[in-house]
Amino acid sequence: GESVGLHLPTLSVQEGDNSIINCAYSNSASDYFIWYKQESGKGPQFIIDIRSNMDKRQGQRVTVLLNKTVKHLSLQIAATQPGDSAVYFCAENAYLGGSYIPTFGRGTSLIVHP
Amino acid sequence: KAGVTQTPRYLIKTRGQQVTLSCSPISGHRSVSWYQQTPGQGLQFLFEYFSETQRNKGNFPGRFSGRQFSNSRSEMNVSTLELGDSALYLCASSFGRGRGNTEAFFGQGTRLTVV
Numbered sequence: 526g527e528s529v530g531l532h533l534p535t536l537s538v539q540e541g542d543n544s545i546i547n548c549a550y551s552n553s554a555s556d557y558f559i560w561y562k563q564e565s566g567k568g569p570q571f572i573i574d575i576r577s578n579m580d581k582r583q584g585q586r587v588t589v590l591l592n593k594t595v596k597h598l599s600l601q602i603a604a605t606q607p608g609d610s611a612v613y614f615c616a617e618n619a620y621l622g623g624s625y626i627p628t629f630g631r632g633t634s635l636i637v638h639p
Numbered sequence: 640k641a642g643v644t645q646t647p648r649y650l651i652k653t654r655g656q657q658v659t660l661s662c663s664p665i666s667g668h669r670s671v672s673w674y675q676q677t678p679g680q681g682l683q684f685l686f687e688y689f690s691e692t693q694r695n696k697g698n699f700p701g702r703f704s705g706r707q708f709s710n711s712r713s714e715m716n717v718s719t720l721e722l723g724d725s726a727l728y729l730c731a732s733s734f735g736r737g738r739g740n741t742e743a744f745f746g747q748g749t750r751l752t753v754v
Contacts (some may be wrong), residue, residue: 569729569731622694624670
């Protein structure tokens with residue numbers, strides 16, 4: 526079946542550095558993409574989303590880039606802080622039956638060292 | 640406003656038993672989706688309910704079922720539990736109307752252990 530995968534299972538950075546988390550997706554019908562952050566013992570938290578008619582979207586300290594040609598998206602976190610330490614998931618969404626059906630990546634663990 | 644509430648937080652069941660998990664969405668949200676999260680398979684979509692109707696379903700056996708009530712609260716049921724059903728079960732709610740208002744808010748999950 527189709528799946529979303531992440532290239533790096535663990536990313537360690539120093540506080541203040543910029544972090545980049547990558548994700549490959551496979552379903553060409555997906556037109557909506559979301560990044561989630563999951564801290565230990567909590568459910569995933571929405572960070573930022575992007576639709577397929579865009580290639581870049583910025584939020585507060587985060588930027589998502591979408592490259593539909595190679596089916597790749599990335600999450601950039603500027604000036605990474607210890608509070609950013611968590612597992613980050615990307616999700617591709619295909620619209621079906623009146624709603625979006627998500628397929629999640631396996632997750633990347635971001636570790637920020639003070 | 641109150642977030643998504645899942646009960647119970649932790650549950651231990653024996654193989655062959657059945658279990659019911661509950662999810663109360665954010666007020667005003669009519670869509671509730673359920674997910675299974677395991678270390679081996681990651682986060683997988685189970686099904687989504689909108690206005691008491693199952694709108695979409697993932698690739699899980701028929702032992703996994705759900706329903707939604709008129710107040711948008713949802714339950715999921717797993718019958719004939721197997722060891723492999725041990726997982727964190729998450730629900731998420733959203734407005735669920737069309738391609739807009741798609742941001743989903745997750746609960747903290749129910750940790751199910753099957754022994």
